Amino acid sequence: MLPKALLELISAISALPGVGARTAERYAYFIYQNDTGAGEKIAEAIKSVKINVKICPKTFAFIDREEKVSRLYDDPGRDKKTIVIVADPFDVIAIEKTSSYKGTYHVLGGLISPIDGITPDSLNIASLKKRVKEDNVKELIIATNASVEGETTAHYISRLFSAEKLKVTRLAQGLPIGLDIGYADQITLSKALEGRRTI
Amino acid sequence: MLPKALLELISAISALPGVGARTAERYAYFIYQNDTGAGEKIAEAIKSVKINVKICPKTFAFIDREEKVSRLYDDPGRDKKTIVIVADPFDVIAIEKTSSYKGTYHVLGGLISPIDGITPDSLNIASLKKRVKEDNVKELIIATNASVEGETTAHYISRLFSAEKLKVTRLAQGLPIGLDIGYADQITLSKALEGRRTI
Numbered sequence: 001m002l003p004k005a006l007l008e009l010i011s012a013i014s015a016l017p018g019v020g021a022r023t024a025e026r027y028a029y030f031i032y033q034n035d036t037g038a039g040e041k042i043a044e045a046i047k048s049v050k051i052n053v054k055i056c057p058k059t060f061a062f063i064d065r066e067e068k069v070s071r072l073y074d075d076p077g078r079d080k081k082t083i084v085i086v087a088d089p090f091d092v093i094a095i096e097k098t099s100s101y102k103g104t105y106h107v108l109g110g111l112i113s114p115i116d117g118i119t120p121d122s123l124n125i126a127s128l129k130k131r132v133k134e135d136n137v138k139e140l141i142i143a144t145n146a147s148v149e150g151e152t153t154a155h156y157i158s159r160l161f162s163a164e165k166l167k168v169t170r171l172a173q174g175l176p177i178g179l180d181i182g183y184a185d186q187i188t189l190s191k192a193l194e195g196r197r198t199i
Numbered sequence: 200m201l202p203k204a205l206l207e208l209i210s211a212i213s214a215l216p217g218v219g220a221r222t223a224e225r226y227a228y229f230i231y232q233n234d235t236g237a238g239e240k241i242a243e244a245i246k247s248v249k250i251n252v253k254i255c256p257k258t259f260a261f262i263d264r265e266e267k268v269s270r271l272y273d274d275p276g277r278d279k280k281t282i283v284i285v286a287d288p289f290d291v292i293a294i295e296k297t298s299s300y301k302g303t304y305h306v307l308g309g310l311i312s313p314i315d316g317i318t319p320d321s322l323n324i325a326s327l328k329k330r331v332k333e334d335n336v337k338e339l340i341i342a343t344n345a346s347v348e349g350e351t352t353a354h355y356i357s358r359l360f361s362a363e364k365l366k367v368t369r370l371a372q373g374l375p376i377g378l379d380i381g382y383a384d385q386i387t388l389s390k391a392l393e394g395r396r397t398i
Binding site for chain 2: 001002003004005006008009011012013015016017018023025026027028029030031032034038039040041042043044045046047048049050051052053054062063064065072088089090092093096182183
């Protein structure tokens with residue numbers, strides 16, 4: 001009953017995480033009827049993001065195409081001997097917003113989850129080991145969610161470095177259980193940073 | 200802290216109805232990291248929808264670019280003397296899915312809402328008057344939401360045609376099938392009481 005092009009747009013939008021049929025219809029209708037270029041902006045931004053955004057080979061945070069390494073690593077004000085370990089690149093932004101951290105980051109690209117087929121090998125863990133050695137890292141601060149996957153990943157990393165002379169800490173359990181790090185407010189995140197404990 | 204192209208994508212996506220900053224980030228990250236072409240599909244579908252989807256000049260429902268008038272109007276099996284009046288084109292699909300209606304449709308393109316500056320003049324109402332005359336319409340079935348705007352629009356249309364020899368009806372309001380009475384809101388229950396029928 002709907003034109004083919006519209007069905008295709010609804011189907012394409014449905015691929016987005018958490019978007020059901022009715023939501024996809026609402027977005028598609030908005031895009032169709034909006035005449036101030038909102039749809040075109042999205043289309044162009046999608047193409048641009050694929051071209052202009054890269055992943056830092058050191059930290060795996062987002063960087064601009066022209067950058068070689070993230071400024072969160074390169075900046076002389078950054079303490080390379082301290083690394084906050086997070087699951088995804090947006091968690092970096094959340095922690096940066098607290099303005100209370102001056103070390104660097106390492107984005108794992110996910111959390112260990114055998115059910116979803118995500119093993120340590122599919123995460124950025126080999127590169128973490130390399131950084132720890134190269135930069136003579138003194139502390140790893142694990143900032144994963146307080147979820148089963150977050151805990152599993154934290155324990156895996158802590159065991160992995162147990163033989164080495166470095167502190168492995170975890171954000172304080174001031175984080176409410178079940179809350180995604182990206183949703184946490186800045187004060188909660190600051191407190192969690194302050195109260196980190198050896199594991 | 201985020202690359203410019205990513206910020207632009209997040210900002211473009213935030214224009215979608217009901218999408219806040221965190222949801223836009225989630226969509227943008229998904230689009231960025233998906234490597235099976237989900238993002239490209241959305242971008243192409245947006246461009247295609249702008250080219251290939253039109254609005255039927257009679258019913259204001261969606262039609263393909265090659266179509267002149269909606270099949271929901273043109274089809275000889277459709278009774279042109281009965282019109283269901285809806286706010287947006289997706290409401291047409293919802294009613295078609297019932298398979299229990301064989302008349303035609305008229306999409307208003309919104310609901311009267313003085314607060315949002317939506318007056319009867321900005322809706323497809325003049326064209327409805329024309330259709331009523333041309334097709335010798337016998338019944339208008341108003342299928343707008345049970346909201347303030349939906350009620351206002353229903354009353355406006357019913358008054359508009361009060362002098363003419365045609366029936367103006369409104370979808371029955373009452374308890375949705377399967378809803379426990381204990382969970383029904385007061386307005387729904389009031390409407391269900393008002394509209395009670397002899398059994």
